[in-house]
Amino acid sequence: MNDKPRVPGVLFILTLVFIVLTVSFSRRKWMEPEPLKAIALVDPDLVQPTTMRTSYVQLVRMQADLSDFDCYACHEKNKPPTLRFDASNNLVIPKEHLDIVMAHGQHNRNNNCFNCHDEQNLVLLQTRDGRQVKFEDSPRLCGSCHGPTYRDWEGGAHGRTGGYWKKEAGETKRQICVDCHNPHSPKIPPRTPLPPPHPLRQADQARMFQEFRQPEGVAQTSSLPYRGFPIRRCDQAVTTGRLEVGDAAGWKPALRSLGSPLAAAAAER
Amino acid sequence: MIPQKPHPNWKAGQNAGMTRRSFLRGSAVFASGLAALAASLSPLRELDDFPSVEQFAQKYYKELTPAEMAKVLKRIEDEVERQYGLRPHVKDLKPADGVEFVYALNLTRCVGCRKCVHACVAENNQSRTPEIQYIRVLRLPHGSLDLEKAEHDYHPESVPEKGYFYMPVQCQQCKNPPCVKVCPVHATWQETDGITVIDYDWCIGCRYCEAACPYWARRFNFAKPSVPKDRLNLNMAYLGNRPRPRGVMEKCHFCLQRTRAGRYPACVEVCPVGARKFGNILDPNSEVAYILRTKRVFIQLKEELGTSPRFFYYFDV
Numbered sequence: 001m002n003d004k005p006r007v008p009g010v011l012f013i014l015t016l017v018f019i020v021l022t023v024s025f026s027r028r029k030w031m032e033p034e035p036l037k038a039i040a041l042v043d044p045d046l047v048q049p050t051t052m053r054t055s056y057v058q059l060v061r062m063q064a065d066l067s068d069f070d071c072y073a074c075h076e077k078n079k080p081p082t083l084r085f086d087a088s089n090n091l092v093i094p095k096e097h098l099d100i101v102m103a104h105g106q107h108n109r110n111n112n113c114f115n116c117h118d119e120q121n122l123v124l125l126q127t128r129d130g131r132q133v134k135f136e137d138s139p140r141l142c143g144s145c146h147g148p149t150y151r152d153w154e155g156g157a158h159g160r161t162g163g164y165w166k167k168e169a170g171e172t173k174r175q176i177c178v179d180c181h182n183p184h185s186p187k188i189p190p191r192t193p194l195p196p197p198h199p200l201r202q203a204d205q206a207r208m209f210q211e212f213r214q215p216e217g218v219a220q221t222s223s224l225p226y227r228g229f230p231i232r233r234c235d236q237a238v239t240t241g242r243l244e245v246g247d248a249a250g251w252k253p254a255l256r257s258l259g260s261p262l263a264a265a266a267a268e269r
Numbered sequence: 270m271i272p273q274k275p276h277p278n279w280k281a282g283q284n285a286g287m288t289r290r291s292f293l294r295g296s297a298v299f300a301s302g303l304a305a306l307a308a309s310l311s312p313l314r315e316l317d318d319f320p321s322v323e324q325f326a327q328k329y330y331k332e333l334t335p336a337e338m339a340k341v342l343k344r345i346e347d348e349v350e351r352q353y354g355l356r357p358h359v360k361d362l363k364p365a366d367g368v369e370f371v372y373a374l375n376l377t378r379c380v381g382c383r384k385c386v387h388a389c390v391a392e393n394n395q396s397r398t399p400e401i402q403y404i405r406v407l408r409l410p411h412g413s414l415d416l417e418k419a420e421h422d423y424h425p426e427s428v429p430e431k432g433y434f435y436m437p438v439q440c441q442q443c444k445n446p447p448c449v450k451v452c453p454v455h456a457t458w459q460e461t462d463g464i465t466v467i468d469y470d471w472c473i474g475c476r477y478c479e480a481a482c483p484y485w486a487r488r489f490n491f492a493k494p495s496v497p498k499d500r501l502n503l504n505m506a507y508l509g510n511r512p513r514p515r516g517v518m519e520k521c522h523f524c525l526q527r528t529r530a531g532r533y534p535a536c537v538e539v540c541p542v543g544a545r546k547f548g549n550i551l552d553p554n555s556e557v558a559y560i561l562r563t564k565r566v567f568i569q570l571k572e573e574l575g576t577s578p579r580f581f582y583y584f585d586v
Contacts, residue, residue: 008294011294011295011297012294014298014301014302014488015297015298015301015395016306018298018301018304019305020299020306021308021309022301022304022305022307023307023308024308025305025308025309025311026308026311028311028312031312036398036492037398038397038398039397039398039399039400041497041500042387042390042391044386044391044500046387047384047387047388047391047539048539049388049538049539051541052541053452066427074338140556149382152585154547155559155560155563156546156555156556156557156559156560157375157546157559157560157563157564157585158543159538160541160543161533161537161543161546161556162531162533162537162538163532163538164532164533164548165530165531165532165533165548166531167409168531169530169531169532170504170531170532175543180541180542180543186357188380190380190427190428190429191380191382191427191428191429191541192382192383192426192427192428193381193382193383193423193424193425195380195383195424196383196384196421196422196423197386197400197402197405197421197422198400199401200399200491201418202398218568229554233293238538242482246529264532
């Protein structure tokens with residue numbers, strides 16, 4: 001027994017160490033990485049391929065209620081409507097048509113309804129060289145002034161195309177001018193962008209959330225809490241998406257509005 | 270102690286050998302050591318994305334017969350049904366003859382709304398947490414294409430912002446792809462219609478392709494991708510948008526579940542201003558053929574690297 005007096009002690013300490021290790025590895029909480037914070041989902045309505053506006057032609061195709069577009073419900077046949085201009089030669093929009101904002105052309109160049117509408121027959125359009133154009137053929141009217149854009153549209157470079165690129169496989173859906181451009185104010189309106197990308201590392205995400213500030217001069221629309229992320233809808237409402245803990249059914253963002261009526265309507269839907 | 274006769278095997282001068290006490294001590298250490306080893310390996314119990322035997326023994330994609338491919342597709346459909354509770358339709362779409370896809374993007378039109386990014390995410394079953402997005406929209410100041418000045422984190426009240434233009438970047442489906450060259454297992458290759466595809470069951474996750482790509486087009490699944498059940502796109506393709514496992518690469522594949530069936534990719538359809546154009550360059554009547562014929566200034570990103578991308582950015586009037 002005297003030649004190896006330390007062996008039983010060493011073995012005993014080793015056993016204790018192994019038992020401690022077993023216990024600590026079994027209680028794994030300290031080893032597990034932090035669970036990832038769920039990233040807010042984007043509303044599927046915002047990624048639908050619908051056009052920016054619903055044109056008269058689309059309404060006809062949808063067989064929607066066109067009673068608003070019956071010109072001779074109010075106007076008299078064979079009596080061209082008269083236009084009124086104010087002191088600085090700007091067109092005065094009559095009160096029945098106040099939903100129209102005339103902004104076609106810079107410096108008020110296109111300041112006359114009958115540049116495009118036919119005053120003798122209000123259900124038709126007219127070009128500057130006297131041709132009459134049906135509403136369904138309105139691209140020809142637009143192209144009579146915007147030639148290069150019309151040529152590009154015919155070739156496919158301008159405007160939206162959807163559906164099938166392979167003609168044999170299905171229908172190619174081309175949009176006409178007024179499906180995107182309001183003919184009275186054709187400039188494409190600005191929109192709110194969808195959320196920027198989230199960095200992969202949680203530490204970077206945290207820093208990004210805290211630094212989520214608008215550039216100089218732009219109003220800060222939300223004070224951003226750490227765990228929220230503003231989901232911006234393209235109709236300018238700002239909502240903050242907060243996340244319930246993910247369950248087997250998937251992530252369900254609960255939208256709460258910050259007071260905008262549009263957001264409240266969206267949250268109700 | 271009563272002196273006893275020594276054991277016949279005992280030799281003079283030797284130690285006592287193994288006694289019960291030493292055996293018990295040794296076995297106590299051994300057993301606790303084994304327990305510690307087992308406990309340290311216990312995270313392996315939580316491995317749930319272990320490949321099945323069929324998946325592990327699957328042959329290389331290009332060697333699969335149609336019958337074997339049908340079995341593979343069924344296996345994937347079963348797996349997706351088990352995980353999400355919904356049964357998808359997984360197809361293996363082959364490239365058509367006489368088709369080479371080209372993408373044209375009009376930088377005058379892009380407003381930076383990022384609808385393409387999220388339409389792509391929805392169409393291709395990309396992970397929401399952690400986030401994977403094949404398309405990255407860069408905001409650049411007017412006047413140069415200096416990518417050092419690019420900002421991908423822009424979040425203004427409204428776009429487009431004055432003084433900037435927007436350039437979305439995704440896989441450029443290069444004619445001379447560096448990612449294909451570096452893959453050690455040939456899990457990624459370019460098909461005859463121009464799409465560089467990845468076989469998610471063959472990829473080993475080494476990420477060489479991610480390092481080789483100059484456009485950061487390739488994304489890696491660091492964690493098991495999480496797609497909400499109600500957002501799952503059930504129209505899937507084997508090389509396309511079927512749900513990926515953890516540890517494999519993925520990237521834009523021109524929505525091949527759509528384009529090889531003759532439809533436009535999701536990003537083209539959703540772009541609200543019509544900045545994105547897609548089609549078969551071998552067809553002289555296609556939109557992209559018209560654009561490449563008539564437009565004057567084209568940009569291929571980082572063309573000095575010789576990747577020869579199939580993605581043409583152009584400006585318009």
